[in-house]
Amino acid sequence: MKGELKMFKLLKGGNKPSLLAAIVNTFIALLKMGAYLITGNVAMFAEMMHSFGDAANQFFVFIGSALSKKAPTPRFPNGFGRVVNLVCLGAVLIVGVLSYETIKEGIHHFLHPVETSGIAIVLGVLAISVVLELFVFYKAGKEILHEVGAEGKGVSVFTKSFTHLNQAKPATKLVYMEDFVATSGGILAIIAVLISYVTGFHKAEGIASVMIGLMMFYVVGRVFLENARGAIGETDEEMRAHISKIILKDENVKDIKSLNVVKEGESLHVETSLEVDHTLTVAEADDIRDRLSLLIYAQKDVSDVVIYFDEDNMTTDWQPLH
Template sequence: MPKPNSLKSIFFALGANLAIFIAKLGAALFTGSGSLLAEAIHSLADTGNQLLLLWGLKLSRRPPTPKHPLGHGKAIFFWSFIVALLLFSMGGMFSIYEGFYKLKHPKTISYPFLALGVLLFSLLAEGISLIGCLKEINKVRKNQTLLTWFKKTRQSELLVVFGEDSAAIIGLTFAFLAIVLSIITQNPFYDALGSILIGILLIVIALAIGSEVYELLIGQGVEPEIKEKIIELLEKQPEIKQVLNLITLQLGPNVMVAVKAKMNLKKSALELVNDINQCEQILKKHFPQVKWIFFEPDIKK
């Protein structure tokens, strides 16, 4: 099965968000649109978020040390959680504030068609970024729905990029419709309402991302399907009579596995050790993400 390239998805999103931020900010300052300014801040937050994810990936790849014997893989979970907090605060809360400010101080949008043009450009750029992200997701999603994948995935950085891109597409649509309604009615109320709706959307997406990353941060095992496949593989080995217990821990891109197994009887301790080593080698061959194995022979659970 091909492995999804999270780094590629992050760079796609980074390039798109940086270009979109510059375009939105210029148009927002020129037109005075609250929805467009909210979207510009959203894109700025997303650009910073991609940089934080890149930093998190870099930290997660540091080798194990005596202080961190199981490596630094969970660093990407921490930075993904920080991204969710920033999306909530910097993106969502500011957009809501901007919307209520515009309600109290209404201002007619100048050059609204320029704003619409920038939003269409942004939709195109975000669409390209989302397609790139979905291409990587589809490598592992199989027949799962995107919602099921979102809840089950252990790749927090890919989850964050997908959540941000999805929020961006929906938010841009809100902003586009808000400005169109403002043009038709000549009422800036709809532009302010669009900003508030964008803020609510970002908060909902941020809470959804934060909830999933929280599970990984406090210690989550591999997907149930992978755990079943690990048990199935081990019980096929002639050295093992039965897997009594299996515990896994997701550590960023790597996995720790603890096995308690009932072994077929051997005449010596050396033979038992060789059998265990053989099983560990086979497990790592079929599941290269498994970096640490703690194997305990036993006769009962």
């Protein structure tokens, strides 16, 4: 019972946009599957594969983001922050396979185009899908703005969230990018179906399928590289510069010997060695450590702070970061 309660608490802390996206995309994928089975439309096939891939990804990302918040244990003293990066790496492999299948089917339809029936069903399902994907995309944009401490309403959510995309947490960024591609792909599929129906150029659906697959591959590449860096442990240069300024404002700190700010999943781990006057007592050094730790912990996403002291060597080693 206690284990179930702990798991429930962990899941409550998971990335909310990814859970919403998983639920919505599962519904959309089932709609598209029904439409594809009825009509045999290749653009609908591409969209169905895309939605199933997104739903699976976003569900795993939600679980990974929740597990990444699990407290350190004696066996894993450094915590589980990088779990979300590992999950995202696994998730993009699923998208990669589905991207390949989407492109392959698109090429086949381009080389051997056939007319599909059920235009009303296809367009209706695609229109519903675009609206739902746009809703999830908007929610992911709102979450990005919340994470970076910015505000936005209406259309400005889309523009502002895009400018802050690189500052978003890995799970939110993955959802945002996938739903951007999903929304764009849905609109592209609608255009291709209309061209095929109005002009008789049935290869348009195959072209759309290939383009959707290529957009999916772009997400795979970008998310893979970003989460590979996160899994290894990447320095957050912007926060490193910010924390160095906080430390140097303390009158008892003579210099910074070293400062590492490493991003692990959604958390930042700070480790620094500071130079202080050699005449300070242990109690005074502890006061400095406590004071600086409180200030650093108050910064966004900082989850661990380690501070060492060394005597002042009377030489300025630290070069200001910009």
